[in-house]
Amino acid sequence: MALADVVDDLGVTTPAPGAGPASAETEAGLVGIVLVSHSESVAESVAELARGLAAGGPMAPVAAAGGTVDGGLGTSAERILAAAREVDRGAGVALLADLGSSVLTVKSLLAEGELPAGARLVDAPFLEGAVAAVVAASAGAPLPAVESAAGEAYEYRKA
Numbered sequence: 001m002a003l004a005d006v007v008d009d010l011g012v013t014t015p016a017p018g019a020g021p022a023s024a025e026t027e028a029g030l031v032g033i034v035l036v037s038h039s040e041s042v043a044e045s046v047a048e049l050a051r052g053l054a055a056g057g058p059m060a061p062v063a064a065a066g067g068t069v070d071g072g073l074g075t076s077a078e079r080i081l082a083a084a085r086e087v088d089r090g091a092g093v094a095l096l097a098d099l100g101s102s103v104l105t106v107k108s109l110l111a112e113g114e115l116p117a118g119a120r121l122v123d124a125p126f127l128e129g130a131v132a133a134v135v136a137a138s139a140g141a142p143l144p145a146v147e148s149a150a151g152e153a154y155e156y157r158k159a
Helices: 003-010 040-053 077-087 101-111 126-138 143-155
Strands: 032-037 062-066 093-097 119-121
Touching (some): 032 101, 040 062, 040 126, 077 101, 093 101, 093 126, 126 143
Parallel strands (some): 032 062, 032 093, 093 119
């Protein structure tokens, strides 16, 4: 299933090509996306790819929360919290995590009530799920549909 099919299945329309870059005004009401990885460069690269593939109109706010505060490999609760607050526009925040402690850290932050209201850990493959989530969120899908689109990425077959 192509990303365009995912968006079509959600019943939302994609933004018109050339609609211009997103502003705080066009991001209002869109689900925010946080990409949590053990590596800052991986989180940033996946965010860049997802933004690029969803380009062409209003863009959902996307933030990378990768690595530790000192630039090493690992997970930082502080970076995750800052990223979630950065992308929160009131429509919910979808957090996608790569593996291990990044998942556990997000679960802990959710359990402790530290993340914005409406924040959810999304069960999805990191790269493919991130692209599907950003496309769906940028098209104006609500949080449950963004979560569903990202999760459906498990079904994308490569062979």
